[in-house]
Amino acid sequence: MAIRLIVAAFAMVALVSSLAYASDPSPLQDFCVAVNDSKASVFVNGKICKNPNMVTADDFFFSGLNKPGNTSNALGSRVTPVTVNQLFGLNTLGISLARIDFAPYGLNPPHTHPRATEIIVVVEGTLYVGFVTSNPADPNMKNKLFTKTLYPGDVFVFPEGLIHFQFNVGKSNAVAFAGLSSQNPGVITIASAVFGSKPPISADVLTRAFQVDKNVIKYLQGQFWGDNNY
Numbered sequence: 147m148a149i150r151l152i153v154a155a156f157a158m159v160a161l162v163s164s165l166a167y168a169s170d171p172s173p174l175q176d177f178c179v180a181v182n183d184s185k186a187s188v189f190v191n192g193k194i195c196k197n198p199n200m201v202t203a204d205d206f207f208f209s210g211l212n213k214p215g216n217t218s219n220a221l222g223s224r225v226t227p228v229t230v231n232q233l234f235g236l237n238t239l240g241i242s243l244a245r246i247d248f249a250p251y252g253l254n255p256p257h258t259h260p261r262a263t264e265i266i267v268v269v270e271g272t273l274y275v276g277f278v279t280s281n282p283a284d285p286n287m288k289n290k291l292f293t294k295t296l297y298p299g300d301v302f303v304f305p306e307g308l309i310h311f312q313f314n315v316g317k318s319n320a321v322a323f324a325g326l327s328s329q330n331p332g333v334i335t336i337a338s339a340v341f342g343s344k345p346p347i348s349a350d351v352l353t354r355a356f357q358v359d360k361n362v363i364k365y366l367q368g369q370f371w372g373d374n375n376y
C-alpha cells in the first residue's frame with residue numbers, strides 16, 4: 147500500500163513537472179517594462195521594472211520594421227532585432243522578433259540562439275534553410291541536417307540552441323520575419339566565435355579540433371569576421 151502511494155506520488159510529481167516544463171515561464175506580474183539604466187541595482191531578468199504608474203503605450207511599441215536592413219556586408223544579410231534591448235516592454239515576457247534581409251545569394255550564416263526557439267515566415271524571395279541536431283545518445287540522430295527551401299508564406303522552425311542558417315538562393319532580395327521564444331535570445335555565430343574570438347583561441351587547439359594543417363587555422367583566424375546583426 148505504502149509503496150503504491152509512493153509510486154503514485156512520483157507519477158504525480160513527474161506529470162506536474164513535465165507540464166511545468168511544457169509552458170512558458172511566468173512573468174510574475176502583468177508586465178515589467180525595463181528601465182534603461184545599467185546602474186540600477188534590483189534586477190528581474192537583467193532589468194529593473196519601470197514604475198507601473200509611469201508606463202505608457204509607447205513602452206510596448208517599436209516602429210521601423212518596414213525598413214529593409216542594410217545588407218552591404220560580406221554576408222549579404224542583415225538582422226534587425228526587436229528584443230528587450232530595443233523594446234523595453236518585452237521584459238519578462240519570453241518573446242522577441244527580428245526582421246532578416248538578404249541580398250541576392252546573401253547568407254545568415256550558421257549560428258545558434260542559446261536561449262530561444264526561432265520560427266520564421268518568408269515574405270519575399272526564396273530561402274534555403276536548415277538546422278543540425280546535437281550529439282544525442284542515438285547515433286542515428288547525431289548531427290543530422292534538416293533542410294527546406296522556403297517561398298513567400300512558408301514557415302519553418304529552428305529548435306532552441308541548434309545550429310541553423312538561412313541562404314537566399316534567388317536572384318532577388320529576400321525578407322523574412324522571425325519570432326523568438328526569449329526576450330533576449332542571444333546569438334552565437336559559429337565562424338566568428340571560433341575563428342574571430344578576441345584574443346584568438348590557440349591555433350594548437352583549433353588545429354587539433356578541426357584536424358587540418360595549422361596554416362589553414364592561421365588563414366581562417368586572419369579573416370575579418372564581420373557581423374550581420376547588432
Ligand SMILES: *[C@@H]1O[C@H](CO)[C@@H](O)[C@H](O)[C@H]1NC(C)=O
Pocket residue numbers: 216217218219
Ligand atoms: C550600408 O552599409 C554600407 C557599409 O557599411 C555603407 O557604406 C552604406 O552607406 C550603408 N547604406 C545605407 C543606405 O545606410
Ligand SMILES: *[C@@H]1O[C@H](CO)[C@@H](O)[C@H](O)[C@H]1NC(C)=O
Pocket residue numbers: 182231232233
Ligand atoms: C538606452 O540607453 C543607452 C545609453 O544611454 C542609449 O545609448 C540607448 O539608445 C538607450 N536605448 C533605448 C532603446 O532608448
